[in-house]
Amino acid sequence: MSVEGASSRRPPSFQQAENTRQKARAAGLDPDRWYAVEYARAVKKRHITEVTFWNTSIALYRGEDGVLAAVQNRCPHRQLKLSHGVVQRCHLRCAYHGWTFDRDGRLVDYSHDSFGKPLLKKRLRVYPVRVRYGLIWLFPGDPTKAEHQLLPTIPELEGDSPWAHMMMDFTWQTHHSMVIDNICDFAHAFLHRKYRPFTDAKLRHYQADERRVTLTYDTHMAQGRISGIFVDRRRVNTRSIELCYEYPYQWSDTGGKIKHWCFVLPVDLRQTRVFFVFYFDAMKIPLTPLKMPRWLQEMALRIAKPLLFRPLLAQDGMALEAEQQGYEQHWDAPPIELNPTVPLLQQLTARKWEDYLARSGAGIEQSPPQRGE
Numbered sequence: 457m458s459v460e461g462a463s464s465r466r467p468p469s470f471q472q473a474e475n476t477r478q479k480a481r482a483a484g485l486d487p488d489r490w491y492a493v494e495y496a497r498a499v500k501k502r503h504i505t506e507v508t509f510w511n512t513s514i515a516l517y518r519g520e521d522g523v524l525a526a527v528q529n530r531c532p533h534r535q536l537k538l539s540h541g542v543v544q545r546c547h548l549r550c551a552y553h554g555w556t557f558d559r560d561g562r563l564v565d566y567s568h569d570s571f572g573k574p575l576l577k578k579r580l581r582v583y584p585v586r587v588r589y590g591l592i593w594l595f596p597g598d599p600t601k602a603e604h605q606l607l608p609t610i611p612e613l614e615g616d617s618p619w620a621h622m623m624m625d626f627t628w629q630t631h632h633s634m635v636i637d638n639i640c641d642f643a644h645a646f647l648h649r650k651y652r653p654f655t656d657a658k659l660r661h662y663q664a665d666e667r668r669v670t671l672t673y674d675t676h677m678a679q680g681r682i683s684g685i686f687v688d689r690r691r692v693n694t695r696s697i698e699l700c701y702e703y704p705y706q707w708s709d710t711g712g713k714i715k716h717w718c719f720v721l722p723v724d725l726r727q728t729r730v731f732f733v734f735y736f737d738a739m740k741i742p743l744t745p746l747k748m749p750r751w752l753q754e755m756a757l758r759i760a761k762p763l764l765f766r767p768l769l770a771q772d773g774m775a776l777e778a779e780q781q782g783y784e785q786h787w788d789a790p791p792i793e794l795n796p797t798v799p800l801l802q803q804l805t806a807r808k809w810e811d812y813l814a815r816s817g818a819g820i821e822q823s824p825p826q827r828g829e
């Protein structure tokens with residue numbers, strides 16, 4: 457059944473795409489980077505969780521010694537997901553016949569199932585893992601490149617007096633490139649008219665190079681009823697904001713005092729997990745000029761998270777999921793884009809994916825199956 461005005465065909469693959477937007481909407485993210493995949497506190501000792509990077513399922517677990525490991529989530533015996541299994545000491549044991557693998561992916565025990573046959577030389581693919589800023593970072597690509605790729609650094613969260621901060625994540629049924637477009641394009645103040653995180657945004661400057669797109673808006677930040685009374689406008693310039701798509705991450709900076717990073721995890725063509733880290737050195741005690749002590753800032757953020765930040769970003773999620781559905785039906789409608797930076801964001805995503813495909817034909821599935829296939 458076709459909907460009036462809608463294309464009955466599916467959106468084009470990366471290779472079939474005819475314009476930048478279509479390319480961006482089909483592109484993956486370069487696996488030879490570090491990706492935030494989970495909160496460190498969410499994977500307790502002896503706990504296994506499934507992480508999916510661009511259709512590749514990975515079993516992430518923490519041994520009894522507290523050390524994290526990540527391996528291919530498929531037992532080589534009968535292809536069960538190893539995330540159904542159990543952790544014993546620092547080993548991962550398959551739920552079915554109990555084959556047991558160490559952190560390096562080596563099969564270390566299958567004696568109960570050997571029928572006297574010599575030890576199989578089966579080995580799982582393993583993925584480098586790190587922990588930083590309370591997040592677990594995974595390197596889904598070529599492990600020999602992991603050492604040379606830097607994780608994002610946030611100096612404000614390090615040292616003796618780190619800034620107050622707050623983290624949040626969402627899983628949205630949308631392509632990762634739409635998330636980047638959304639966070640960098642301040643033309644959607646209407647969507648947030650209830651919370652007014654920014655108003656009257658005018659693009660003042662933008663610049664793109666091989667690795668990033670940077671843009672600055674003149675705008676009025678934090679105009680909402682709650683944020684308006686907490687932000688110290690005498691110390692912080694809230695009349696402009698700098699944003700950057702620093703592939704594959706995204707960040708913003710308001711007056712050097714209100715900042716965020718956004719880390720996207722591309723699950724598949726139409727699902728993205730998004731981690732936000734907000735950090736502040738900008739809050740005052742309401743109705744006074746006094747800077748808030750850090751502990752009070754942390755408390756204020758804990759209160760503001762469910763009241764302000766979560767519902768505000770949920771508005772973006774609603775719009776993005778609707779945009780994804782619209783794209784799947786009307787992907788061949790001519791792109792109408794008024795913000796000149798949006799095509800630059802899409803070009804960067806498409807170009808990096810093209811580079812990855814050109815240099816590597818293996819590892820990650822390149823043409824992910826569409827749901828329903």
Ligand code: FES
Binds near residue numbers: 535536551552553
């Ligand atoms: S399926 Fe995993 S041990 Fe048999």
Ligand SMILES: [Fe+2]
Binds near residue numbers: 638639644
């Ligand atoms: Fe938004």
